Amino acid sequence: MALTDKIKSIVEEFINEDLFLVDVLLKGKKVGQKLIVLIDGDNGVSIDRCVAVSRFLSTQLDELNLMDGSYQLEVSSPGLDHPIKLKRQFIKNQGRTIKIQTEKEEVTGKLVEVNDLLILEVEEEKSVSKIEIPFNQIIKANVLVSFK
Numbered sequence: 001m002a003l004t005d006k007i008k009s010i011v012e013e014f015i016n017e018d019l020f021l022v023d024v025l026l027k028g029k030k031v032g033q034k035l036i037v038l039i040d041g042d043n044g045v046s047i048d049r050c051v052a053v054s055r056f057l058s059t060q061l062d063e064l065n066l067m068d069g070s071y072q073l074e075v076s077s078p079g080l081d082h083p084i085k086l087k088r089q090f091i092k093n094q095g096r097t098i099k100i101q102t103e104k105e106e107v108t109g110k111l112v113e114v115n116d117l118l119i120l121e122v123e124e125e126k127s128v129s130k131i132e133i134p135f136n137q138i139i140k141a142n143v144l145v146s147f148k
Contacts, residue, residue: 003066010060011037014053019045020088022078031069035061038078042092045077084141090114093143100133101140107131108144 004024011021022038039045039053054075061067084090084098091114099108100118109120109131117132 006064006066007035007037007057007061011039011053011057014056015039018042019049019053020086022082022085022089032071033067033069034072034074035067037073037075038082039075040077040089040092042088050075050077080143080145084143087114087135090118090141097144097146099142099144100138102133102137103139104137107133 004026007024008021011024015021019039019041022040023036025036025038027034027036037053037057039050041049054073057075058073061071061073078089084093090111094111094114096111097108098111098120099106100120107120107122109122111118112121112130113119117134118138120131120133121128122131
């Protein structure tokens with residue numbers, strides 16, 4: 001089992017149903033690696049919850065001797081610079097403007113519905129149309145910041 005998979009399993013055992021694991025990223029070389037754990041919740045995630053996950057994971061990593069040498073551990077919620085990956089994240093971001101890259105095109109619109117497909121309202125020359133995008137066609141999706 002890969003190291004990131006082991007870490008995912010440790011984190012998933014610790015967090016409650018109101019939180020979910022988005023991603024585990026391991027950056028850098030063997031010594032001085034940076035381990036980034038991204039967690040989220042349907043109603044966001046507090047700093048206190050990130051700290052609790054960080055402390056638990058740090059203890060587990062040390063006890064199980066999973067990391068070689070020194071490492072930096074960062075537990076946080078994914079920021080706007082991190083792509084949306086999970087259906088649960090799309091549901092959380094309904095009503096927001098997102099940009100989706102598929103194999104065929106790039107679409108920007110308001111996320112209005114999430115079921116087996118994503119449904120976006122897209123403005124095209126003074127009219128609004130709805131576009132359906134299957135999850136398996138999504139290469140990358142990001143929430144866009146609106147200053148309106």
